[in-house]
Amino acid sequence: MGYGSEGRGDEEKNFCAVEHTCFFSAIERMRNDKKYGSMGEKEYLVMQKKISKGVVIFGVLFILTSVWQAQKFISFDYYSRVFQQLPPFFIVGRYIISIMLRVLGFSAGIGLLLRKDIARKLALGLAIFTILSLYWKHPYSVVYNYYKISFYFTQNPDGVVQFVLPETIKQYTLVTLAVFYLFDILFCSGLIYYFTRPKVKAQFK
Secondary structure (H helix, E strand, O other): OHHHHHHHHHHHHHHHHHHHHHHHHHHHHHHHHHHHOOOOHHHHHHHHOOOOHHHHHHHHHHHHHHHHHHHHOOOHHHHHHHOOOOOHHHHHHHHHHHHHHHHHHHHHHHHHHOOOHHHHHHHHHHHHHHHHOHHHHOOHHHHHHHHHHHHHOOEOOOOOEOOOOHHHHHHHHHHHHHHHHHHHHHHHHHHHHHHOOHHHHOOOO
16 A cells, blocks of 8 residues: 555656646747747747848938938928928927937937847837827928919919919829828838838847
8 A cells, every 4th residue: 555655646746747847848938939939949049140131221211311301400490481380389399309200210220220129119119100190290281381382483484473273282282191191101011010020020139
């Protein structure tokens, strides 16, 4: 009887040891799945050593567009003339936010080229912010006024000022806004999709 009891005791210990091992193995697999996604550990480590062309392209685009757009914001007088239809306090606030976004965009571009994960997250945040703020990024009144001035001060070869119906200006404005909206949505959506892929995320640290 004693031997039988000892045998059952050993079986229970072995069972507990196996159960304990399986439990922690499952935990480890869950951690790896979270870390590596659909990739294996070997593929994950390989991706960490290389940088995709897409990462380079997005990084360079962030840098170039930030610098190019910042040049237009150097002069507050120019900026206030462009957005003169808006309330003065709104122009000042918009000007400050625009400068901040250019600085963040430039920083994100540099960080992407250095493969910093915080830069990847910053790029995603800027993309989401852009989509959510399209209405304020491209104000209808500003685009309308641009075409209004352009048409009213465009002259024919004989020097006669053209007259354009308000409805025509409205149509040009809506088409322009549609193009701006579509471009921003497609670009930002593509960026969000690209930088959330496991193989791309694996390149950042």
